[in-house]
Amino acid sequence: MVKEIERYGIPIVHMATITTISSSVGARRILPTVAIPYPTGNPNLPDVEEHDLRKSMVERAVNALATDIEETTEFEE
Amino acid sequence: MAKKVIYYLNQFFGGIGGEDMADFEPEYRAGEMVGPAMGINAASGDDCEGIGTIICGDNFFGTHEEEARAFIAKVIEEEQPDILVAGPAFNAGRYGFACAGACSVAHEAGIIPVSGMYEENPGLEHCQAFSWVAATANAAAQMRKAIPLMANLVKKLAAGEEVTPEEDSYFAQGRRETVLVEDRGSKRAVDMLLARLNDEEFVTELPMPSFDEVDPAPAIQDLSHATIALVTSGGIVPNGNPDRLQSASAQQWNKYDISSYDELKGDFYTVHGGFDPVYCNEDADRVLPLDALREMEKEGKIGKVYDLMYTTTGTGTAVANSIKFGEEIGKELKEAGVDGVLLTST
Amino acid sequence: MKLEQGLIYIKDVVGGSENAVKDGVLTVDVEGLKAHLLEDPKVKAVEVDFAKPGDHTRIVPVKDVIEPRFNFDRVNGFPGMTVKYNECGNGRVNVLRGAAVVTIGDAVGFQEGVIDMWGEGALWTPFSKTYNIVVDITPIDGVDPHEHETIVRMAGLRAGTYVGLAAENATVDEVKTWELGPMKEEAEKYPDLPKVAYVQMTISQGLLHDVYMYGVDVKEIIPTWFHPNEELDSAIVSGNCVAACDKITTYQHQTNPLTEDLYEQHGKTINYIGNILSPELTTLDGKFRNCDYTAKLCEQLGADGVIVSEEGYGNPDSDLVMICKRLETRGIKTALVTDECSGWDGTSQPLTDTAPEAVAVVSSGNVSKVVELEPADKVLGNLKAAETVAGGWAGCVGEDGSLKVELNAVIGATSEIGYHNASVKLY
Structure with missing residues (x-):
């Protein structure tokens, strides 16, 4: 799905936990996430911390959209 | 005749x-x-x-x-x-x-x-x-x-x-048909390993697939005026699953208007059959982070969260289907003038 | 370790007032079984029914399948789960071979599978050939999903042990002995045979996606070596209700065909050095850790060859090829067993991840293959549940009671431990 959307020239960030799969299937901008059942959350954290975590991931993801890349890139912390 | x-x-x-x-x-x-x-x-x-x-x-x-x-x-x-x-x-x-x-x-x-x-x-x-x-x-x-x-x-x-x-002696059409064979899978696996250990010939039943590549799309120049869309393969749907999205092996994708929501919590849940749904059902933003993206919109860091979110179920979904979904969703996003996409997978 | 299985071949099952076997006919004390399961205060109701090979009976939604047994030389039951911890894998156990306890009941909204006892559907599940004691378990109201799963799982295991009481005094048809000594001794006995280990991957990902060993939730462990007899003697239990087609039911753990077929070769063509449990986790770090650890164990044990079986599909495909890559780069030859998701027409990409090192792969079938199943005379459970299981969809249940589902929905259809005969052929 990621690749097909990218083909339209729209930058897309794949926010996924198993980033090895993302890069195998050809996603270009990859943001590693927390775990399969909660990619953008962490129920083990208190609410406020969980929210901050999510916010920072989404900000990083959005910034990845504004970053020119030549090859597959993981946007880690 | x-x-x-x-x-x-x-x-x-x-x-x-x-x-x-x-x-x-x-x-x-x-x-x-x-x-x-x-x-x-x-x-x-x-x-x-x-x-x-x-x-x-x-x-x-x-x-x-x-x-x-x-x-x-x-x-x-x-x-x-x-x-x-x-x-x-x-x-x-x-x-x-x-x-x-x-x-x-x-x-x-x-x-x-x-x-x-x-x-x-x-x-x-x-x-x-x-x-x-x-x-x-x-x-x-x-x-x-x-x-x-x-x-x-x-x-x-x-x-x-x-x-x-x-x-x-014809060129395989590429249809992988499931058939019942004489030996159970375990026996075939043992035989295959023995052949390898003895340097004998063997035939793999599943040649590794290869994936094609696509060039990275150019970056967004001005985030503060950009429309960002949310897409997920995490099976997120409004409560009640009104379009009856499948829990696995999806045959469809759906889109929902999220323009009036600041977060997904409480109103959305997952039908995805491939992971423990409990945490997502407590708060679907854990799978599709509308709340955080909405805040960025309010803070002016991005122009706008696109009004529609797109969803399907990733588990066991044939790659051919996910390609089709991507093409269809991508077309809509392009026509709607969306500048960038966050796609979450579980 | 030495495990002696006294096999009692079951050729029919009937209800009665005691648990006993006579001339291959298993009698189940149905009222006693119900009362036994109702001893758990969280079980509200229990229904018991039978489904035999050839019956026009459909069972849905199936949760787990358990082989009824009686252990003589250790505490009888599932150690660490239904009874206190005892080491599994030694001594005498009597087995009601050909009988199976099948649990049904709605839990957590979706999941689970179908067993048809006749026709097209019977071809695709190994449990159409067993005499099934079908136990429908309803928990008390107000339990949360995790609790619900536990109640149903435990009731199924306890039912297996209860029905297994019939094996205690039954006449044994055949005795099978499973014996494997310490690695050093076996290596001295068979110095020239290649050492082969079996890596068993298990889904370990949370509610309805867990597996237990001696009651330990294996998503909490580091990959570990274990003796093949332990699994053959009920140490591993399914808490796992992912796709019905390839989840390993408790029954399939108890009779793991890869373990049995490797045993068959031990001392002849290979020196079987045991099994490794490798949990499939939900974090990338966890996957890296477990895949490295698994390969390291195999290397340190001196394995020349390894069979790796997957459980589930999707993200575990990644674990599978990562383990393969790590073994091959250490010079250990692998054979993998997996199923594939090649779409309804079989023309789609079969796996979600790939590695060039995966050159020897057994395919146990395409989970997306669609089968059309005629209406049953009798449905045990809830036919409508088929619409919400993995592999079903809204409208897949016909008005006449017919069913159109992917193999996904059929219990054991594409067993990745090779319990069934499905494969894939390229046309």
Whole structure:
């Protein structure tokens, strides 16, 4: 799905936990996430911390959209 | 009743002439089996009956493809054959392309397309998926070997018999059929490992797939005016799953208006069957982070969260389906002027 | 370790007032079984029914399948789960071979599978050939999903042990002995045979996606070596209700065909050095850790060859090829067993991840293959549940009771431990 959307020239960030799969299937901008059942959350954290975590991931993801890349890139912390 | 077979040949094999006759306009010779058609017809047994030969110049097919296809389609409609046999084209590129075209017309007409080509013939990829293309040598000198291969395919397919790429020497169409076999899987695995340990031959049952590549799309220049869309394969749907998205092996995608929501918590949940849903159902932003993106919108860090979110279920979903979903969703996003996408996967 | 299985071949099952076997006919004390399961205060209701090979019976939604047994030389039951911890894998156990306890009941909204006892459907599940004691378990109201799963799982295991009481005094038809000594001794006995280990991957990903060994939730462990007999003697239990087609039911752990077939070769063509449990986790770090650890264990044990079986599909495909890559780069030859998701027409990409090192792969079938199943005379459970299981969809249940589902929904259809005969052929 990621690749097909990218083909339209729209930058897309794949926010996924198993980033090895993302890069195998050809996603270009990859943001590693927390775990399969909660990619953008962490129920083990208190609410406020969980929210901050999510916010920072989404900000990083959005910034990845504004970053020119030549090859597959993981946007880690 | 014998199955009716119609043949397709180029100007050369049709006996019209060489390169100088490559612009030859298509013609149909009813009741006449020309050149290789005669050989294949003779070798394909009594249950197959050749009813005629279409001959068309290769250049004509290349330059007037629509016209040539229409001609073939008309002959098929009038003569009602069960099988169309094109070629063999060996490694002749233009002929291979024309044979692929003839096969594709036959396929669209719902009849069986058979051909013969060399593995590097560029026409092969245009018809391999829906035709039975016998693997021939690269030059016409090997016609004697090609004829029985094609005749065998014609004979068996006409009789509705099973053919396999290994037994019947055709290029696999790429359909992976689930079958029940003699030995259970564990035994086959042990045998395969033993073969490897003893340096004996073995055949893998699942050759590794290869994935194509796409160039990275250019970056967004001005985030503060950018519209960002949310897409997920995490099976996020409004409570009640109004469009009945499947829990696995999705056959559909859905879109929902999220313009009036600041977060997904409470109003959305997951139907995805591939992971523990409890955490997501407490707060769906854990899978699709609308809350955080909405805040960025309010803070002016991005222009806008796109009004619609797109969702499907990723688990066990055929790659062909996910490609289709991506194409359809991407088209909508492009038309809506979306500047960037966050796609979450579970 | 030495495990002696006294096999009692079951050829029919009937209800009665005691648990006993006579001339291959298993009698189940149905009222006793119900009362036994109702001893758990969280079980509200229990229904018991039978489904036999050839019956026009459909069972849905199936949660787990358990082989009824009686252990003589250790505490009887599932150590660490239904009874206190005891080491599994030694001594005598009697087995009601051909009988199976099948648990059904709605839990957590979706999941689970179908068993048809006849026709097309029977071809695709190994449990159409067993005499099934079908136990429908309803928990008390107000339990949360995790609790619900636990109640149903435990009731199924306890039912297996209860029905297994019939094996205690039954006449044994055949005795099978499973014996494997310490690695050093076996290596001295068979110095020239290649050492082969079996890596068993298990889904370990949370609610309805867990597996237990001696009661330990294996998503909490580091990959570990274990003796093949332990699994054959009920140490591993399914808490796993992912796709029905390839989840390893408790029954399939108890009779793990890869373990059995490797045993068969031990001392002849290979020196079988044991099994490794490798949990499939939900974090990338976890996957890296477990895949490295698994390969390291195999290397340190001196394995020349390894069979790796997957459980589930999707993200575990990644674990599978990562383990393969790590083994091959250490010079250890692998054979993998997996199923594939090649779409309804079989033309799609079969796996979600790939590695060039994976050259020897057994395919146990396409989970997306669609099968059409005629209406049953009798449905045990809830036919409508088929619409929400993995592999079903809204409208897949016909008005006449017919069913159109992917193999996904059929219990054991594409077993990745090779319990079934499905494969894939390229056309």
